Amino acid sequence: MWGELFSGLEMILRLDTVAMTAAGLVLGIFVGSLPGFTTVMAMAVLLPISFFLDPLVGIPFLIGVYKGGIYGGSIPAILIGVPGTGASVATTFDGPALTKQGKSKKALEMALYASVFGDMASSIFTIFLIGPIALLAMRIGPPELAVVLALSMAIIAATSSTSLTKGLFMLFIGMFIALVGQDPVHGVNRFTFDIFALQAGIDLLPMIIGLFAIPEILLAVEDKVSRVRATKPEGESLTLDELKASRRTILRSTAMGGGIGAIPGVGQVVAAFMGYAAAKRASAHPETFGQGDLDGVAAPEAANNAVNGPTMVPLLTLGIPGDNITAILLGAFVAQGLRPGPQLFSTDAAVIYALLGSMVIACLLLLVLGKLLIPVFAKVVSIPKAYMVPLTLVFAVAGTYVYRSNPMDLVFLMAFGLFGYGARKLAFDVTPLVMGFILMGPFEYAVSQTLSLSQGNVAGYVASERPVTLILLALIVAGLLFMIFRRKSGQSAVSA
Amino acid sequence: MKQDLSQQPEKRGVAPSTLSLVYGGVACLAAWLFVLIPGQVGKPVTLFGAAPDGLAPDAMPRYVLLAIIGIASIGAVTSFRDSKERIAVPGPAVILTCVASFVFAAILVPLGFVLASALTVVLLAVYLGGRHPVGLALSGFLVPLTIYLIFTRVLHISLPPGLAGF
Numbered sequence: 001m002w003g004e005l006f007s008g009l010e011m012i013l014r015l016d017t018v019a020m021t022a023a024g025l026v027l028g029i030f031v032g033s034l035p036g037f038t039t040v041m042a043m044a045v046l047l048p049i050s051f052f053l054d055p056l057v058g059i060p061f062l063i064g065v066y067k068g069g070i071y072g073g074s075i076p077a078i079l080i081g082v083p084g085t086g087a088s089v090a091t092t093f094d095g096p097a098l099t100k101q102g103k104s105k106k107a108l109e110m111a112l113y114a115s116v117f118g119d120m121a122s123s124i125f126t127i128f129l130i131g132p133i134a135l136l137a138m139r140i141g142p143p144e145l146a147v148v149l150a151l152s153m154a155i156i157a158a159t160s161s162t163s164l165t166k167g168l169f170m171l172f173i174g175m176f177i178a179l180v181g182q183d184p185v186h187g188v189n190r191f192t193f194d195i196f197a198l199q200a201g202i203d204l205l206p207m208i209i210g211l212f213a214i215p216e217i218l219l220a221v222e223d224k225v226s227r228v229r230a231t232k233p234e235g236e237s238l239t240l241d242e243l244k245a246s247r248r249t250i251l252r253s254t255a256m257g258g259g260i261g262a263i264p265g266v267g268q269v270v271a272a273f274m275g276y277a278a279a280k281r282a283s284a285h286p287e288t289f290g291q292g293d294l295d296g297v298a299a300p301e302a303a304n305n306a307v308n309g310p311t312m313v314p315l316l317t318l319g320i321p322g323d324n325i326t327a328i329l330l331g332a333f334v335a336q337g338l339r340p341g342p343q344l345f346s347t348d349a350a351v352i353y354a355l356l357g358s359m360v361i362a363c364l365l366l367l368v369l370g371k372l373l374i375p376v377f378a379k380v381v382s383i384p385k386a387y388m389v390p391l392t393l394v395f396a397v398a399g400t401y402v403y404r405s406n407p408m409d410l411v412f413l414m415a416f417g418l419f420g421y422g423a424r425k426l427a428f429d430v431t432p433l434v435m436g437f438i439l440m441g442p443f444e445y446a447v448s449q450t451l452s453l454s455q456g457n458v459a460g461y462v463a464s465e466r467p468v469t470l471i472l473l474a475l476i477v478a479g480l481l482f483m484i485f486r487r488k489s490g491q492s493a494v495s496a
Numbered sequence: 497m498k499q500d501l502s503q504q505p506e507k508r509g510v511a512p513s514t515l516s517l518v519y520g521g522v523a524c525l526a527a528w529l530f531v532l533i534p535g536q537v538g539k540p541v542t543l544f545g546a547a548p549d550g551l552a553p554d555a556m557p558r559y560v561l562l563a564i565i566g567i568a569s570i571g572a573v574t575s576f577r578d579s580k581e582r583i584a585v586p587g588p589a590v591i592l593t594c595v596a597s598f599v600f601a602a603i604l605v606p607l608g609f610v611l612a613s614a615l616t617v618v619l620l621a622v623y624l625g626g627r628h629p630v631g632l633a634l635s636g637f638l639v640p641l642t643i644y645l646i647f648t649r650v651l652h653i654s655l656p657p658g659l660a661g662f
Binding site: 049052053165166168169172173175176179183185186188189190191192193214217218221222384385386387388389390391393394395396397398401402407410414417418421426440444447448449451452 | 514515518519522526529532536537538539540541549550551553554556557560561563564567568570571574586587589590593594596597598600601604609612613616617618620621624625626631632634635639640643647651652653654655
């Protein structure tokens with residue numbers, strides 16, 4: 001492990017990697033600072049760029065966009081009370097109050113330091129944790145993999161922010177879309193309707209850009225938001241004593257965010273709310289929360305950024321993306337010829353450590369760029385949507401086209417875009433659909449291998465030789481029943 | 497933030513909700529696809545008549561389509577009276593944006609990235625209320641040109657040059 005770790009770090013210390021990570025961070029903070037433009041949309045639109053770059057440049061670029069976007073969302077949340085991304089909703093509880101008190105500079109700096117600490121600590125933790133987990137993952141066979149994939153899909157469907165019915169509905173639709181094209185076992189065509197463009201199946205890129213970017217653009221067009229007044233950070237800088245006073249809050253939120261990040265389907269929004277609630281509960285003066293408490297900014301920001309590192313664990317060890325951001329990263333990995341999963345660690349462990357190392361580099365760059373560019377990004381908040389929406393649209397369409405120069409990709413892009421728009425209108429979450437689409441191929445292959453290995457007696461084979469599979473199956477049933485019970489009793493933390 | 501329609505005030509009535517119509521439509525579509533399986537899923541190649549190992553190509557489509565029919569039926573029944581409110585019809589701005597994206601795709605290669613972007617961005621920005629000449633010049637020309645130069649000269653990613661030749 002150590003040899004691969006150091007090789008990976010050597011591979012990542014390149015000027016072009018650092019420069020593109022910094023570019024990704026700046027773009028991410030820029031988009032995150034724009035109310036109504038999400039990190040997911042930015043990553044979807046910028047994904048095609050990574051395809052044309054070296055894996056050790058393109059993927060760190062996307063990681064930069066990811067980290068920058070999550071942090072950037074806190075800027076409008078603090079200055080104007082409008083969260084730039086869902087992850088920064090909890091920051092609006094205390095951020096705007098601090099701005100009203102003339103302490104917006106302190107709030108922005110606290111958000112930056114808490115974000116960098118949460119993100120860096122969780123990324124370093126991930127680097128040391130991922131090796132042993134990958135060793136375990138390498139020992140699992142097709143039956144366990146099939147059940148783990150089914151378990152992940154069930155968790156994602158159950159934790160999607162609407163109802164369980166809606167989550168499962170979208171998951172199955174995604175699974176069906178993945179069945180279009182050639183079957184992975186026998187190579188026969190399925191549901192191609194003799195259309196040549198469907199024979200190779202539906203590509204992930206137009207689907208991702210269509211589902212995540214186009215609906216955001218159409219909703220932004222619909223949303224009549226009045227122009228935001230330009231603003232700038234005010235007041236004194238954050239002092240070391242103020243930062244020290246929030247250290248317990250930052251550490252607690254980092255631990256919570258890190259734990260939540262390792263669970264597929266939960267994500268930054270829940271982490272930020274849980275971090276905020278825990279900080280308020282633990283505070284000696286909880287009545288100041290919501291009135292402009294620096295801990296109220298530090299807690300959600302450390303928690304939502306601490307999610308970033310551990311979300312890579314299920315992605316890199318099992319090939320299971322935990323949320324839509326890691327689904328986009330999976331698209332980048334696959335396009336670069338790297339298929340995340342247990343095998344990737346045996347073939348390209350140094351590359352994996354290099355990419356994880358780039359997460360730490362991105363954190364260090366975020367600290368520097370965030371500190372230097374806070375006044376610039378504060379002005380970005382006021383850029384009218386009338387100029388940004390057409391630019392984003394142009395970039396989404398051009399990005400899809402230049403990928404393969406295939407006009408059918410544009411048809412898929414708009415079809416998925418309109419589907420995603422309709423889904424958002426009816427309060428469906430498209431994340432389970434994307435997960436179903438991505439995981440269906442490996443799932444079908446693993447089930448098929450299990451059937452071959454069992455030689456016609458699946459129950460006997462699993463019970464006698466693969467008992468872990470039964471435990472995992474029981475976990476799926478128990479997890480789904482638990483989710484149904486929680487939703488019925490109205491205590492779902494996710495929908496809160 | 498995502499809206500939860502279930503939190504809207506419940507209005508009971510005889511007419512089915514939009515959501516139940518969507519579920520019902522998808523259930524019907526899935527049932528139709530299920531019927532089409534024998535014609536739409538190819539047969540695997542067999543060696544000397546022996547059945548191939550593993551999962552049959554039509555097995556997973558059957559399970560998934562049955563699951564869609566089942567969950568969509570549950571959804572149609574449970575959401576039948578959730579809300580009588582109809583989904584808002586997309587406004588002209590949304591329709592125009594969709595049309596603009598198709599037009600942009602059509603003119604991207606013949607006109608080139610910079611000119612096609614300038615045309616699309618300026619027209620759409622003006623329609624969406626952007627009137628400031630500096631804003632229009634920046635978003636409509638300077639940003640696409642900068643993106644074009646960065647992509648083609650720095651990142652070596654090809655973008656259509658078109659009429660302008662740059």
